[in-house]
Amino acid sequence: MPNKLEKTLVYIASGWQILDGLITIFIYGPYIREKGVATAQLSAVEKEGLDSLSGSISSVASIYGILLILLGFITIYLTKTFLKEGIVPKKVPVWFLICGIISYFTMDILSLILYMGAGIIILAKNRSIKLLNNN
Numbered sequence: 001m002p003n004k005l006e007k008t009l010v011y012i013a014s015g016w017q018i019l020d021g022l023i024t025i026f027i028y029g030p031y032i033r034e035k036g037v038a039t040a041q042l043s044a045v046e047k048e049g050l051d052s053l054s055g056s057i058s059s060v061a062s063i064y065g066i067l068l069i070l071l072g073f074i075t076i077y078l079t080k081t082f083l084k085e086g087i088v089p090k091k092v093p094v095w096f097l098i099c100g101i102i103s104y105f106t107m108d109i110l111s112l113i114l115y116m117g118a119g120i121i122i123l124a125k126n127r128s129i130k131l132l133n134n135n
Helices: 004-037 044-082 092-105 109-134
Strands: none
Touching: 004 044, 004 109, 044 092, 092 109
């Protein structure tokens, strides 16, 4: 059974995660830092504290972006390596479902739909291939 639909869904989801990670690092992180620093009517101590806080939040956003990029590249690697014609992968659909759960908790709805869809389709195809091989 061909895996074209699942591969397409996973490549779109991985591309979106890489793009989302880049947006988080290069647009959202600096935006947080800029908005934290650009405050008026605060004392010097308050500005220093707010600058430190916005710097920490910006660092967390950058780390999250790096993790998204890493997750996208790992998924592309697993898809290219293990998702082949006629092979029944056992761990790859579980990885897609884990990525879907991570996307759920980070409210990345697009990745959630794509990863869960690909994982469920692969698990259903695996089940049908196993049933055909047993008969």
